[in-house]
Amino acid sequence: MxxxxxxxxxxxxxxxxxxxxxxxxxxxxxxxxxxxxxxxxxxxxxxxMFPKSIGAAEALRRSEADGRPIVYWRPGCRFCLRLRIRLGRHAYRMHWVDIWRDPEGAAAVRAATGGDETVPTVVVAGKPHVNPDPQWVRAQPPS
Missing domain, CATH: 1.20.5 (Single alpha-helices involved in coiled-coils or other helix-helix interfaces)
Known part of the structure; x- marks a missing residue:
C-alpha cells in the first residue's frame, strides 16, 4: 500500500x-x-486520479460480460497518467487493474509483454495492447 x-x-x-x-x-x-x-x-x-481498481479476475469476468476493455496500470507511471488524462470521462467505461495491488494483474501483464510489467497494457476483446495511443483506446467500442 x-x-x-x-x-x-x-x-x-x-x-x-x-x-x-x-x-x-x-x-x-x-x-x-x-x-x-x-x-x-x-x-x-x-x-x-484513476477510477477504482478491481482485481484481474473480476475485471476479466466483467469484461467478458459487458465487452469493456481492461486497463492494467500502476501508480506513478507517467504513461498510465497520460492515458488516464487523455481518456477523460471515457476512462470510467473501462475496467482498471492496479498491478501493484493485484498479483494476478501483474502476471497477466507479464504474460502479455513477454515477462515485463510494461503498463499501461490495455486488453480489448481478449487481445493485449502495450502502451497504446490514448485516442485509439478511446475509439474502442465495447465488443
Whole structure:
C-alpha cells in the first residue's frame, strides 16, 4: 500500500521543503507557488486520479460480460497518467487493474509483454495492447 503513495508523498515533501525554504528566506508569499505546484504533482501521480481498481479476475469476468476493455496500470507511471488524462470521462467505461495491488494483474501483464510489467497494457476483446495511443483506446467500442 505504501509503495502506491511513495511518489506522491515525495512530491508533497519536496513542496513543503521548498515552501519552508522560501519562508525562511523571508518570502512567505513566494512559498505558495512551489507548494501548490508540488501539491498538484502529488495529486496527479497519486492513485486518486484513476477510477477504482478491481482485481484481474473480476475485471476479466466483467469484461467478458459487458465487452469493456481492461486497463492494467500502476501508480506513478507517467504513461498510465497520460492515458488516464487523455481518456477523460471515457476512462470510467473501462475496467482498471492496479498491478501493484493485484498479483494476478501483474502476471497477466507479464504474460502479455513477454515477462515485463510494461503498463499501461490495455486488453480489448481478449487481445493485449502495450502502451497504446490514448485516442485509439478511446475509439474502442465495447465488443
Amino acid at each position: 505504501l509503495r502506491r503513495w511513495m511518489l506522491p508523498i515525495l512530491f508533497l515533501g519536496l513542496g513543503l521543503a521548498a515552501a519552508a525554504r522560501q519562508t525562511a528566506q523571508g518570502s512567505p508569499g513566494a512559498a505558495v507557488a512551489p507548494l501548490l505546484l508540488f501539491l498538484l504533482g502529488a495529486v496527479l501521480l497519486s492513485p486518486l
